[in-house]
Amino acid sequence: AQSVAQPEDQVNVAEGNPLTVKCTYSVSGNPYLFWYVQYPNRGLQFLLKYITGDNLVKGSYGFEAEFNKSQTSFHLKKPSALVSDSALYFCACTGANNLFFGTGTRLTVIP
Amino acid sequence: GAVVSQHPSWVICKSGTSVKIECRSLDFQATTMFWYRQFPKQSLMLMATSNEGSKATYEQGVEKDKFLINHASLTLSTLTVTSAHPEDSSFYICSARDWGGTDFRAKNIQYFGAGTRLSVL
Numbered sequence: 001a002q003s004v005a006q007p008e009d010q011v012n013v014a015e016g017n018p019l020t021v022k023c024t025y026s027v028s029g030n031p032y033l034f035w036y037v038q039y040p041n042r043g044l045q046f047l048l049k050y051i052t053g054d055n056l057v058k059g060s061y062g063f064e065a066e067f068n069k070s071q072t073s074f075h076l077k078k079p080s081a082l083v084s085d086s087a088l089y090f091c092a093c094t095g096a097n098n099l100f101f102g103t104g105t106r107l108t109v110i111p
Numbered sequence: 112g113a114v115v116s117q118h119p120s121w122v123i124c125k126s127g128t129s130v131k132i133e134c135r136s137l138d139f140q141a142t143t144m145f146w147y148r149q150f151p152k153q154s155l156m157l158m159a160t161s162n163e164g165s166k167a168t169y170e171q172g173v174e175k176d177k178f179l180i181n182h183a184s185l186t187l188s189t190l191t192v193t194s195a196h197p198e199d200s201s202f203y204i205c206s207a208r209d210w211g212g213t214d215f216r217a218k219n220i221q222y223f224g225a226g227t228r229l230s231v232l
Contacts, residue, residue, distance in 0.1 A: 036223070043117065043204050043223035044155075090154065098145055099206075099221055103154045 002027050004074075004091045006102035013081045014110050021076040021105045023091030032094040033074045035065055037087045038104075044090060050074060061085070081109045113139045115207050117224025124195055125232055132190045132227045134205030141207030144188035145221065146180060149202045161188050195231045203227045 004025045013019045025031055032051050036044040048059025055067045065076045076089060086109045091102040114137040124130050134144060142163050147155040159175075161167040161182035169175045177199075179191040188207075192199055206221040 034220075041202075041226065041228065043115070043225045044206070046220055046222060049220060098157055098160055101154045 002093050002095045002100050004033070004093050004100060004102040006089075006091055006105045008105050009103070010106050010108070012108045012110060015083055016080050019078050019081040019085070019107065019109070021089050021091075021107060023074045023076065023102060024072050025074060025091075025093050026072065027093050031067075031074075033065075033067065034092040034094075034099065035059065035063070035074075035076050036090045036092060036101075038090065039087050047076070047089075081107075083109045083111050085109050113137075113207075113209050113220075113222045115141075115205065115222045115224045117205050117227055119227060120225060121228045121230075123230045123232065126196050127194055130192045130195055130229060132192075132203055132205070132229075134188045134190070134207065134224050136186045136207040136209075136222070139207075139209045139222075140185040141188075141209065142185060143208045144182055145206045145208070146178070146188075146190050147204045147206065149204060149226075155204060158190075192229065195229070197231045200229055200231045203229060 006023050034049045035047040038044045047063050048057050050057045050067045058064045063078050067074050089105050092099040116135045116137055118133045144161050146158045148158050149155050157170050158173045159167045159169045159180050161180045163182050163185050167180035182188040204226040206223040208221050
C-alpha cells in the first residue's frame with residue numbers, strides 16, 4: 001500500500017533560518033510525491049511534485065524538496081523562512097487514482 | 112496555476128436539512144474530482160472519487176446515500192449532504208485532477224478548492 005509519514009507534528013523555526021519539514025514514503029513502484037500547504041480555513045495549495053528526473057525539485061514560494069531514494073524521503077526545505085510560511089504542510093503520494101496524505105506538520109516561523 | 116472554486120465557503124444549517132456544495136474547475140477540465148473531509152487538526156480523509164458521467168466511488172465507511180455526489184460535467188462536481196446532523200459538521204474540501212493533456216508536468220496534480228465549513232445545529 002502507498003503511504004507517506006510525517007514524523008513531526010510541529011516544527012518551529014526562527015525567521016530567516018532554513019527550514020526542513022520531513023516526509024518519508026512507502027511506495028511500490030516509482031513514487032509520485034507531492035507537497036501541499038494549507039492556510040487556516042483554506043483548501044490545500046500545491047507546492048511541488050516529484051515524478052522523475054532531478055532529485056531536487058523546486059516549487060512555489062521558494063520551497064524545494066529533495067527526493068532521496070535510499071532513505072525513502074522527500075523532505076521539504078526552504079533556505080530562509082518567512083513568518084508568512086507559517087501553515088500546515090502535507091506530504092502526499094499517489095495511489096491508483098488518488099492522493100494519500102500524511103498527517104501534516106504545522107510549521108511556525110517565529111519573528 | 113489551475114483554479115478550483117468551491118462554494119459556499121461556510122454554511123450553517125438546521126439538523127435534518129440538506130446542503131449542496133459545488134466544486135468547479137475554472138480553467139481546466141477535470142475528468143476526476145475528489146471529495147475530502149477534514150476534522151480539526153487532522154489530515155484529509157478521502158470520501159469519494161467522482162468521474163465525469165459515471166457514479167462516484169465511495170471509500171469504505173462513507174454512506175453514499177447520505178453524501179450524494181454528482182459529476183455532471185468536466186468542470187463541475189457537487190456534494191449534497193442529505194438530512195444533515197451535527198456529527199456531519201466538518202470541513203469539506205474538493206479537488207480536481209488536471210488530466211494534463213500532452214503536458215506531462217501538469218499531469219497527476221490535484222488542485223484543491225478553498226473548502227466548505229459545514230456547521231449543523
